[in-house]
Amino acid sequence: LSKLPLVEGVLRYTKENNVSLSMPGHKGGLGFKETLIGQELYESFIKCDITEVDGVDNLHLPQGIIKEAQELLSKYYKSKKSYFLVNGSTSGNLAMVFASFDEGDKVLVERNCHRSILNAIILRKLRPIYIKNKVHTKYDAPMAIDMEHLLHIINLNKDAKGIIITYPNYYGICTELEFIIKECKKNSMKVLVDSAHGAHFGVHKDLPESAVLLGADLVVMSAHKTLASLNQGSFLHVNNESLIEKVDFYVSAFLSTSPSYMIMCSMDYSRYYLQENGKQAYNNLLFNSKKYRRLINEIPHIHILDETDMKSIDLTRYVLNIEKGYSAEVFYKYLKSKNIQPEMCDGRNVILIFSPFNKEEDFNIVYNAIKSCPIEDMKEEYNEVIINEIPAMVLQPYEVMNRKRLWVPLKTAIGRVCAGAVVPYPPGIPLITLGEEVDKNLINMIEYYVKIGNTVLGIKNKKILVLEDEHEEGITYYI
Numbered sequence: 268l269s270k271l272p273l274v275e276g277v278l279r280y281t282k283e284n285n286v287s288l289s290m291p292g293h294k295g296g297l298g299f300k301e302t303l304i305g306q307e308l309y310e311s312f313i314k315c316d317i318t319e320v321d322g323v324d325n326l327h328l329p330q331g332i333i334k335e336a337q338e339l340l341s342k343y344y345k346s347k348k349s350y351f352l353v354n355g356s357t358s359g360n361l362a363m364v365f366a367s368f369d370e371g372d373k374v375l376v377e378r379n380c381h382r383s384i385l386n387a388i389i390l391r392k393l394r395p396i397y398i399k400n401k402v403h404t405k406y407d408a409p410m411a412i413d414m415e416h417l418l419h420i421i422n423l424n425k426d427a428k429g430i431i432i433t434y435p436n437y438y439g440i441c442t443e444l445e446f447i448i449k450e451c452k453k454n455s456m457k458v459l460v461d462s463a464h465g466a467h468f469g470v471h472k473d474l475p476e477s478a479v480l481l482g483a484d485l486v487v488m489s490a491h492k493t494l495a496s497l498n499q500g501s502f503l504h505v506n507n508e509s510l511i512e513k514v515d516f517y518v519s520a521f522l523s524t525s526p527s528y529m530i531m532c533s534m535d536y537s538r539y540y541l542q543e544n545g546k547q548a549y550n551n552l553l554f555n556s557k558k559y560r561r562l563i564n565e566i567p568h569i570h571i572l573d574e575t576d577m578k579s580i581d582l583t584r585y586v587l588n589i590e591k592g593y594s595a596e597v598f599y600k601y602l603k604s605k606n607i608q609p610e611m612c613d614g615r616n617v618i619l620i621f622s623p624f625n626k627e628e629d630f631n632i633v634y635n636a637i638k639s640c641p642i643e644d645m646k647e648e649y650n651e652v653i654i655n656e657i658p659a660m661v662l663q664p665y666e667v668m669n670r671k672r673l674w675v676p677l678k679t680a681i682g683r684v685c686a687g688a689v690v691p692y693p694p695g696i697p698l699i700t701l702g703e704e705v706d707k708n709l710i711n712m713i714e715y716y717v718k719i720g721n722t723v724l725g726i727k728n729k730k731i732l733v734l735e736d737e738h739e740e741g742i743t744y745y746i
């Protein structure tokens with residue numbers, strides 16, 4: 268047994284020297300090495316791990332260099348005010364939800380939103396109305412929200428105080444944000460955008476437009492996912508001046524009072540890099556991305572999603588779809604065996620996240636690996652991906668917290684209130700979530716996913732977590 272398991276484990280991983288096609292965007296530090304100032308920062312990182320010593324300002328009351336850097340950030344993204352976040356987009360999502368809504372407010376939210384949004388909804392005691400996500404039946408990938416469903420939901424819920432949209436999703440797929448903003452503004456709803464994967468949007472004409480420029484009230488971006496920032500570095504942008512005071516408060520409430528200057532410096536550098544080199548860097552990246560996408564798409568059984576499949580998609584990202592009847596998990600393991608580190612895999616798709624710091628050599632390595640991939644060894648039985656209607660909500664998610672819960676066999680759960688989300692991968696969209704009622708149709712669906720061997724979060728030994736009835740002895744279980 269190791270005396271230092273974490274340190275040894277991480278060091279072991281670094282020695283693998285993988286081609287980094289996962290987050291963070293600086294790709295093992297390469298992003299810093301591209302400029303003189305970045306190189307200096309890279310070499311001095313550990314020394315930059317300081318506290319609020321003289322002359323370096325205070326994130327919770329910025330008056331000096333942090334204020335200056337945040338103003339440059341705001342100017343670059345064309346927001347009314349922008350913030351550095353050192354606890355990731357998770358803290359940004361919490362802050363924007365708390366700043367925009369009060370307890371009991373009704374909000375429209377995409378079914379497939381990130382867990383930090385769902386947690387914010389619970390903590391702020393909001394009443395969510397879910398909007399369905401579509402699934403691409405050819406690729407089994409979760410798509411943007413269903414527009415017809417959205418308009419229907421808006422019509423039925425004109426009293427909603429706002430909407431929370433993910434733009435883009437993990438697959439780089441973008442919803443029609445401009446249209447959504449227009450429709451929601453007609454009904455005086457605030458538009459909050461989780462753009463965790465879209466910090467680079469708008470830098471180049473062939474990328475989707477930035478959510479800030481499209482006019483969302485609040486936008487969160489993970490600078491660490493696609494830009495040069497260290498992990499946890501995120502931006503929050505405010506377009507709606509009336510929210511600034513509250514955002515000031517909640518950002519401060521959700522962030523550490525010992526913010527990392529290494530992370531903050533890396534965020535300042537990320538913005539600087541975009542501003543100084545972004546156009547050219549993304550030009551090169553998109554050139555390589557398109558060139559190798561074409562080549563890889565000639566290889567049988569593999570297809571990289573592109574603008575012919577989706578109206579709007581981030582072309583810097585590869586969603587490598589494997590044909591029905593082949594296993595993306597085995598394909599993922601194959602890429603790993605070739606020292607390629609993908610971001611994730613969902614059963615039909617392997618996602619590679621490229622940033623400007625992945626040069627042509629990395630694309631070439633991926634192309635050659637796929638070209639020599641023994642794909643015929645990756646056959647598996649194909650099972651269709653299906654999604655259900657959103658189940659009826661009987662309690663608000665926050666009402667489920669602090670109630671006794673217990674695991675019951677799926678077969679006996681009909682009519683009970685769900686106390687933990689059930690999410691099959693693929694497609695990664697919750698079949699049921701907190702406060703919704705379990706019905707026969709849902710159980711069939713879960714049994715189907717368990718039977719075909721998909722990963723199903725929220726199911727243990729064919730049991731589901733539900734609220735306890737009076738006569739039962741339950742457990743208190745926090746998610």
Ligand SMILES: Cc1ncc(COP(=O)(O)O)c(C=O)c1O
Nearest residue numbers: 354355356357381461463489501
């Ligand atoms: C859509 C989305 N939003 C928010 C987050 C949370 O971001 P962070 O890791 O910066 O806290 C993620 C993380 O993967 C995400 O995919």
